[in-house]
Amino acid sequence: MRLAERIQKAWHDQAKWLIVLRPLSWLYRAVFLWQKNSKSKNAYRAPVAVMIIGNITVGGSGKTPLIIALVEYLQSKNIKVGVISRGYGGKGGGGKGVDGKGEFPLLVTLDSTPEQVGDEPTLIVQRTHVPMAVGPNRQHAIELLLQHHHVDLILSDDGLQHFALARDLEWVVVDANRGFGNEKLLPEGYLREPLSRLDDVTVIEHSAHPKTDLHMHLEPSTPYNLVDHSQPFNASLHYDAVVGIGFPLRFFKTLDDLNISYQKHAFADHHAYQASDFSTIHSQAIITTEKDAVKLKQLWHNDPEMLARVWVVPVQAVLSENVYQLFNDQLLGLNPNFKINLSHRPNS
Template sequence: MWWQRAWYRSGVHPLLWLLWPLQVLYRFVVQRRRQRFLQNPPKSLAVPVVIVGNITVGGAGKTPTVVALVEWLQAQGHRPGVIARGYGGNGPFPQAVTPQSTAAAVGDEPRLIVLRTGVTMVVDPDRVRAAATLLELDPQISIIVSDDGLQHYALPRDIELVVVDGERLLGNQHQLPLGPLRESQQRLSEVDLVVQNGGAEQAFRHGGDSYYRFELAPLQWRRVSDNVEVSELPAGERVAIAGIANPTRFFETLRAQNQQISDYRAFADHHPFTPADFADWQHVDAILMTEKDAVKCQSFAQEHWYYLPVEAKFSSDFWSAFQQCVDAVVARRQQ
């Protein structure tokens, strides 16, 4: 939609000001929900809950962050489990996510997370029910990571981590529908950790010691059909597709790799790909896509389709800070 693009341009588009009364109403509702949560927070779950969210609409890099946190927790001897809404999935809910799950049933990002980490995961728009189901499925889980859910105040939380897109930042800094913010920027001072996905070192101003920056590092190209790594892509005509919130980020990565691309095609975030979407490219030598798109295309992918997985690279300072947050929660629960 044009107004969503306008959110991330300099200043406020004149037509957007027509939505100002709705922003006032939205802000009032959000503040009331937040106040009710602070006055009467939900009862804690049996294990700590880490929420990975954002305060803007659209992708900011939450899924790679969730993958990184899960892998780090596993390496530290924890047994993490993951919950998510299952956006784009048709259910039924609650539903456990397995390597055999389809993106149509559970959503593209949950399937990606499970394929990358092997973690126990449940999707359900009701995050509390998702958490309860998760602990029933795997009673050995010692910590839950919630992919999104920062504004899902029915879900108790012990650690809040917010991801900010380092390129688009907070847009015009207005709340919905005048701007992209789900909550005011002040909310960032109330969470435990803020991480910036790429962008300039000082592109985003956030006071305190809870701000960290990370980069999405490309890994080895893989074939979509069988997930096998390839040492190099075939020569010839290549096209690139992206059905993610910020397709420009993927396209810029390809340019940085000096990939010769004849056609770039952006689809809507979470687009449910079908073979018909690729009808225009029957005779190209390679179709390149993101990992998030690949999990939806694997069942009908051809041999010349490839995807580029990425890895969130955090500094040692961030991991020290996250360790302190986890240790503090564990200590508090043992009192």
């Protein structure tokens, strides 16, 4: 087991030995507060409204499905929305970018690959066709996006701790099943920010059994074949479950709920798959997430036989009525011209 995996397991188990990392957590807190105070003073403010969708923990919380749901909602109301992201895991597309490094920022298109722009941006654009730009410098990403697209609102995929970017709205997704562990900052715990940060943001509870009015859950549907979507899913087979997300236990729980028999193969979040990763996988059926599927599609783009073995579990973020109502109210506060468009929810 790799060090990163051991630490994540320790976080999940709330291992007592993590206390030895407390001095590093104190250092992290000091550096974090210094960066927050220094960067916030000269934060870049975009010419359009910016909404952050993030979390205060390391690992997945469900924010990407939430972003997809919000983008689709706004599109259904004819509101011009764009998305930016750091593009974690992407290496850029070459050429000279405005950051001077020759790689970022980069517009995400339907032809973009996870290797270029990251797995989550690839998935978001493939699902929604939304205008999107990626790059570690959010200001440059926004400037590039606005050079090519007219948008009324920008959603930032993550970036809650990117204090160099001013924001108008902040939503934080909290996975109720995962919780906050030992409630300690990195690296003793998996908090990026103190829990008090939740007092200043809109908290969306991710839970199938919520305790709050503002909540969401992920609803899976029948798995589809990566090559032939019309091929019926065979639930009686034994699958190799391949996953590289921040919280793989959520995916395995989904498979359990779907009564699917499987063997676990968990990799680190944003894992760049190689053929060697599958040297011990000999079954004829692989099942994975949509986020992982975009990378497997790239890995085996010249091997249709391997692609035909891959089955994908689609999920959709289902939001409570209170979330939509709050979203409407917040957007009306930003721009009263949204009022006609946001008077009703789209039909599900």
